[in-house]
Amino acid sequence: MSETPSPGRNEKTPPAPWAAVPGGEREKTTSLKKPGDPEPILEAKNLTFSHGTTRVVNDVSLKFFPGRHYVLAGPNGAGKSTLLDLLSHLKEPGSGGIMVFGKNINSHGAPELAKLLALAPQNFQFNFSFTVREIVSLGRRPYLGRWGRLDDEDRRIVEKAIDLLNLRKLAGKLVTTLSGGEAQRVVLARTIAQSTPIVLLDEPTASLDVAQALDLMARVRTLTGEENTLVVTVTHDLHLAAVFADEMVFLKKGSLVAAGPLLETMTPDLLGEVFEAKARVRRDDFTGGLNISFKH
Amino acid sequence: MFSVGGNGDRKKRNSMENASKSATVAETRATTLRALERERETNSPRRVNPWIMAAALTAAIVVIMFLSLSMGYLSIPFADIWNVLARKIFWGAPSVSESLVTVIWDVRFPRLLTSLASGAALGLSGAIFQGILLNPLADPYTLGVSSGAAFGASIILVLAIAFPALGFLSSPLMPAAGAFVASVLTLVAVMALAADREGRLPPPNLILAGVIMSAILSAAISFIKYLAGDQVSSIIFWLLGSFQARTWTEAALVFFFFVPALVMAIPAAMDLNIMTLGLRSAETLGVNTGRVRLRLLVAASIAASASVAVAGIIGFVGLIVPHLVRLLTGPDHRSLLPLSALGGACLLAAADTVVRVFLPGEIPVGVLTALLAGPAFLVIFRRKMKDLVHV
Numbered sequence: 001m002s003e004t005p006s007p008g009r010n011e012k013t014p015p016a017p018w019a020a021v022p023g024g025e026r027e028k029t030t031s032l033k034k035p036g037d038p039e040p041i042l043e044a045k046n047l048t049f050s051h052g053t054t055r056v057v058n059d060v061s062l063k064f065f066p067g068r069h070y071v072l073a074g075p076n077g078a079g080k081s082t083l084l085d086l087l088s089h090l091k092e093p094g095s096g097g098i099m100v101f102g103k104n105i106n107s108h109g110a111p112e113l114a115k116l117l118a119l120a121p122q123n124f125q126f127n128f129s130f131t132v133r134e135i136v137s138l139g140r141r142p143y144l145g146r147w148g149r150l151d152d153e154d155r156r157i158v159e160k161a162i163d164l165l166n167l168r169k170l171a172g173k174l175v176t177t178l179s180g181g182e183a184q185r186v187v188l189a190r191t192i193a194q195s196t197p198i199v200l201l202d203e204p205t206a207s208l209d210v211a212q213a214l215d216l217m218a219r220v221r222t223l224t225g226e227e228n229t230l231v232v233t234v235t236h237d238l239h240l241a242a243v244f245a246d247e248m249v250f251l252k253k254g255s256l257v258a259a260g261p262l263l264e265t266m267t268p269d270l271l272g273e274v275f276e277a278k279a280r281v282r283r284d285d286f287t288g289g290l291n292i293s294f295k296h
Numbered sequence: 297m298f299s300v301g302g303n304g305d306r307k308k309r310n311s312m313e314n315a316s317k318s319a320t321v322a323e324t325r326a327t328t329l330r331a332l333e334r335e336r337e338t339n340s341p342r343r344v345n346p347w348i349m350a351a352a353l354t355a356a357i358v359v360i361m362f363l364s365l366s367m368g369y370l371s372i373p374f375a376d377i378w379n380v381l382a383r384k385i386f387w388g389a390p391s392v393s394e395s396l397v398t399v400i401w402d403v404r405f406p407r408l409l410t411s412l413a414s415g416a417a418l419g420l421s422g423a424i425f426q427g428i429l430l431n432p433l434a435d436p437y438t439l440g441v442s443s444g445a446a447f448g449a450s451i452i453l454v455l456a457i458a459f460p461a462l463g464f465l466s467s468p469l470m471p472a473a474g475a476f477v478a479s480v481l482t483l484v485a486v487m488a489l490a491a492d493r494e495g496r497l498p499p500p501n502l503i504l505a506g507v508i509m510s511a512i513l514s515a516a517i518s519f520i521k522y523l524a525g526d527q528v529s530s531i532i533f534w535l536l537g538s539f540q541a542r543t544w545t546e547a548a549l550v551f552f553f554f555v556p557a558l559v560m561a562i563p564a565a566m567d568l569n570i571m572t573l574g575l576r577s578a579e580t581l582g583v584n585t586g587r588v589r590l591r592l593l594v595a596a597s598i599a600a601s602a603s604v605a606v607a608g609i610i611g612f613v614g615l616i617v618p619h620l621v622r623l624l625t626g627p628d629h630r631s632l633l634p635l636s637a638l639g640g641a642c643l644l645a646a647a648d649t650v651v652r653v654f655l656p657g658e659i660p661v662g663v664l665t666a667l668l669a670g671p672a673f674l675v676i677f678r679r680k681m682k683d684l685v686h687v
Contacts, residue, residue: 088580114582121576127430128572128627131341138570141581147630148566174341190573194581 039102041066041230042117042198046096047086049079056082058254059096066197067228069220071241074251075275080234081122081202083251087232088119088200100198114142118194120187122202122234126175132186133171136161139193161193164219180207188216192223199223201233205240213237217244242266242281243289250274266290344624346631353638357412360642364649365404372396381405402543410542411648411661412641413550414603415613417557419640421596421603422614423621423633424561427568428592429502435615436600439502439593440486440509441479445604447513448478450520450531457527472549472605479601482509483593537610537662539648546606553602558637560595564588565629572627610662612669613640 040063049057057079064070072080085091087098089105098105100116108116118139126135139161140154150158162171165185170178175186184207191199201220205213217240223229224246235241241248241262248265250257252274258265271279277294284291365377379392380400418436425434436442452474456465464470486509490501517535521528567588571578578585603610618636625631644661647668651661 085576088576090576090579110579110584111582114580117580119576119580121574124574124577125430126572128427128622129341130569130572130627134626134628135573138573138581141566141570141583144566146563146566148569172341187577190577 040064040099041101042087042232043099044083044087044096045099047083047093047098048095049082049086049091050094055254057086057093060251060254060256061096062249062256062259064198064230064232066230067224068246069224069231069233069244070247070249071245072232072234072249072251073236073238073241073274074257077253078251079254080251082254084119084200084202084232084234088117089113090119111142114194114196116196117198117200118191118196119200120191120202120204122206124183124187126178126183129174129176131172132167132175132178132189133158133162135175135186136167136189136193139190142194157195158193161189164192164222165189166215181209181212184208185212185216188219197228198230199232201231201235203235204233205235205237213240220244238271238292242292243284243287262290266292341626343626346625346628346635349621349625349631349635350638353635353642356642357638357645360645360649361408361412364408364645364652365400367649367653368399368404370399372400376400406544406547407539407542407648407652408645409547410550410606411539411645413547413554414539414607414610415617415640415642415644416637417550417554417599417603417640418610418614418644419617419636419638420554420558420561420633421599422640423618423629423636424568424592424596424599425614426618427572427629427632428589428596430572430574431503434503435612436596437506437510437611437614439506440482440513441506441597441600442604442609443510443513443517444482445475445479445601446535446609447482447517447520448474448476448601449605450517450535451478453531453534454520454524457524469545469549472553472602475601475605476553476598479597479604480594482513483597485509487593533660534608536660537608537665538651538658538660539607540652540658542606550602550606553598553605554637557595557599557602558634560598561592561633562630564592564595565633568592568629568633608660608662610644611666612673613644613665616669616672617643 042064044060044062047057047060048055060079060083072083074080082091086093089098100108100113105113137150137154137158140150140158141148143154144150162168165188167182167185167189170182170186175183178186184204188201188204191201204216208216220231220233221244224231233241233245245262247260248262249259250265250270257274258270266281268279268281271277271281271292271294275294277296280293282291362374362377366372366374376392376396377400380397383392383397384401421441422435425436425438428434429438431438449471452465452471455462456470459465486502486505489505489508490498492498492501521531524531567578567583570581570583571585571588573581575585600614617639618632621632621635621639625635644665647664648661651659651664655664
């Protein structure tokens with residue numbers, strides 16, 4: 001993807017966080033990317049994916065930089081989850097490709113890729129009575145031998161992931177006895193224990209209450225801020241995204257509508273276009289983010 | 297905060313870890329692993345240590361062996377059993393009467409070994425199927441594999457009756473070979489039926505396809521029974537499941553199939569643990585789910601068809617045993633697979649001894665296991681189905 005910085009910008013401004021916007025007439029906005037990290041660690045190039053004759057993802061190109069939290073948003077059927085599946089190599093794109101750390105995703109072996117990229121899926125189910133700690137430990141799998149023996153370092157990472165998701169009191173409990181929100185946190189802890197520089201979250205707050213969702217998003221901020229992790233989240237919760245996202249990616253009917261820093265992309269016009277509703281966006285001193293309202 | 301041992305490109309993260317000074321991190325670091333493990337003991341569910349379980353089951357097998365060899369029409373003291381085994385196995389030659397040697401070494405011991413190995417094969421294949429189908433209620437029959445094996449063996453039996461001139465058909469190896477071929481073909485058919493657009497095998501599809509194949513194959517077996525005419529009783533009795541008059545040939549045959557199945561399955565146990573998280577999680581954790589699944593399904597089919605070929609259809613052992621083991625030692629397949637094999641061996645050898653020694657007229661052991669384990673199955677079924685809405 002050739003990158004042409006917008007004219008008239010500051011010399012030091014890094015390249016835009018996405019490669020191309022279909023239609024091209026919308027002005028490209030610029031990422032507030034940190035210096036010293038000039039290369040995207042995850043990149044989608046002209047991705048296309050079809051179910052039968054229906055195009056679910058249509059020529060999407062995006063660049064993702066470390067230490068940022070990207071939120072993929074859009075109405076139902078926008079192709080958000082399919083895009084996440086493509087990025088996590090669960091689906092093969094019809095055309096186009098994905099680069100992970102500058103290498104095509106297909107040229108990373110599956111075990112190698114598992115050390116770079118982790119996914120917390122939305123639909124999960126615990127069928128057997130493992131304990132919470134056992135499930136979180138399974139996240140260490142890419143670093144273990146065939147018999148899955150954990151060394152001290154692995155166990156320390158598992159305990160940290162348990163603490164990070166506030167699961168300390170549940171650590172010995174059977175996962176089959178947990179509530180939906182607790183189970184969701186276990187899945188996230190499992191993903192964190194995988195210690196990857198790229199973390200993909202599919203509707204992570206779907207079964208959480210307000211306090212848990214806020215708590216989770218604060219943990220994500222720790223990941224991106226302290227660990228320099230790249231986090232890509234698919235969510236329906238625009239209100240949460242408006243507070244916690246660094247970058248927004250808006251999709252509609254499989255096509256990229258806009259991508260860029262939260263403050264520049266989350267505008268009434270764009271929200272109106274993507275979600276087909278009247279929108280109002282205000283700076284919110286209370287949360288430090290944006291406040292969004294919709295009406296018919 | 298999160299460091300990764302032995303991963304070169306994570307140096308930056310390690311340095312960040314050192315730089316991080318947040319209170320929670322310091323707290324976590326102060327908590328030693330040992331303290332966390334102490335907490336693990338107080339907080340965890342009660343489970344039996346798998347090694348203790350393995351030792352207990354092995355001891356139980358030894359006890360069952362001696363009791364079983366001792367009891368029967370002719371009651372034999374343990375000392376004589378020991379002498380016979382010592383003479384045959386270790387070539388030590390304490391003097392024992394030849395008739396005792398015949399009863400123990402040629403009659404009771406091969407039958408006992410056949411039941412032990414069949415039970416182990418059923419336990420193993422049940423544990424594998426339950427793990428792959430993500431369903432504690434699955435067993436070798438859910439996939440139609442056992443029906444396939446029974447169908448293959450029946451065909452060989454009928455052909456042997458119909459064409460007495462073809463002597464090789466009456467070799468005891470032939471029903472086993474027929475069972476294995478037919479069970480693998482059934483498995484291939486079931487997997488082809490169940491595969492979705494992306495070539496994956498969703499568990500509900502697998503179960504439905506297995507039920508359909510089982511129904512067809514059961515009808516086919518009935519048809520074969522009809523064709524067999526006067527000789528139908530031998531097939532019916534075999535289908536009911538029995539170890540009566542099994543010889544060293546059958547014992548060797550089950551071990552010949554069971555051991556490779558075990559060797560195939562055990563190294564995939566950790567991957568099977570991962571796969572219980574679901575396909576999406578397993579694949580992003582680097583597990584080649586297609587390959588692991590195929591390997592485990594083949595191993596389980598080999599084990600199940602070995603048992604069916606020598607002993608007919610013996611129900612519920614493959615279902616109950618892994619379930620009980622899971623209740624006692626937990627769902628980790630690294631221990632569940634070998635312990636289910638040991639437990640299956642225990643259960644079936646004990647059941648066959650009861651049938652041989654205590655029950656009149658040698659009721660087929662498959663009837664006993666179904667009568668005993670069937671009600672247990674109903675209880676588990678009721679309890680599980682309340683939670684397990686979608687499989």
